[in-house]
Amino acid sequence: MYHNAKELLALIGDSGKSIADIVIENEMELSEMSREAVMEQLQYRYDIMYKACHDGLEKEVISISGLTGGTGKQMWDFIQTGKGLQDMTTQKGIAYALSCSEVNASMGLIVAAPTAGACGILPGTLIAVAEKLESSQEDILLALAAAAGVGQIITKNATVSGAEGGCQAECGAAASMAAAAITQLCGGTPAQCFEAAAIAMKNVMGLVCDPVAGLVEMPCTKRNASGVTNAILCCDLAMAGITSHIPFDEVVDAMFRVGKALPSTLRETALGGIAVTPTGLALKEKIFGTGGCGGNCSACGGCQ
Amino acid sequence: MNISMFDILGPVMIGPSSSHTAGAQRIGKAMYMISGKEEISSVKFYLHGSFSHTLSGHGTDRALVAGLMGMDASDERIRNSLEIAKERGIQVSFEPQDLGDVHPNTVKIIAVTKSGKEYSMIGSSVGGGEVEIVEINGTKAKSSGKYPTIIVTHIDRLGVISKISSILAHHEVNIVTMSNSREKKGSTAITMIEADHSIPAEVKEQLEELDYIKNVVIIEKFA
């Protein structure tokens, strides 16, 4: 077992193993599963992620509140024009993440990674990068395992809940996980994976959670898109040999302390940030009416 | 603390919110287990805090009802659960209520089965789809749904708990956690036991034969 990156790297030592190897070994012991069973579970989850990343590309997927939707398709259509500035991998990753996030908001089937709000970042990034690298299915699943290892460490030492730590804890954690996953996929060392993860988290340190009307839609969908760019950027930095200077474990501690210092208005309560802008409040009223109950008073306590 | 990688890459769920949708489904599922999977004729949900605010916007209402009918977090029928409940003749109502000093995502459920039995339960969704059942049939409880759980309602008398644990030991049921609470000395008490592996049906029968035992419920793992 490992509690932090330092311990996980010590377990790897000079064995030549990857982060994924250690994470899978730990899982086999913890869940009393064979390696095949663990890989099967990963494949099952990957298939759901893959579908969610594609369902919103060709058709518009609209949220159950009716507030947002269709951006996955807009981005996908835009990619076809060839006018985008970022490279094809990043652009596709963004479209996948938007699709996945919209499938979530429409009450579709997703895999929380680490949460539902941030569910597009890891699969969007991973699928796009794996396409570019033409990675084997086994390597893709191992990248998912590495991402899970990073998520485990963040959960153990901090939090992945927006209500507790702000959006840095959700979309920040997801970007860290994705950065480590693709760094492993690109052939980076375990240490480089944690450098990428550390930088990704630092890039969004302090990011607040301020969902309009309290719904996982605005700004969440776009933060899934930006998480993809963040992860790919940090993978490039790490692969270039650039280091974070502040080790991953210390960055996670810092993120936790910053999260605790955030006022509750900026932690999922929809009482701060963009949620209370005039437009944010107007949108809330549009969905829920003045009290937050959609006019159906027996269904809600917003006005009491 | 060791965490499964599938808690990080998971749950596999119908969106949009792990705490307001997947967590709500699990709480509903807990009630499905507590009421012995019997057909329900009517159910009332009393919603506290942010559960009442984002109710329909996060599908909390549909997820609670889906869980109550035994559906899993990844069941695509969650989206239509309110209609399905109607077809099955289940009367469903939602009401906001201040449940006091509890987690912001908390709901109290009162369900009546077709055979006329009434069950109540309070559960909280504590983040990432994880839940905690904090009260069952009016007595304090503590269950995460991650393990098979035995809930024994009994009279608070010396030796009852040791008899319960010796029956469990006899059936090689390994205890993960055990908690006991009572309304007051000598009154009704609840002993909750989370076990490593699933609990054989004979355990229930043997526990029910003990003195001072009022009721035994076995809940399969629901999270």
Ligand code: SF4
């Ligand atoms: S803004 Fe809040 S609800 Fe939206 S993704 Fe970030 S943490 Fe989740």
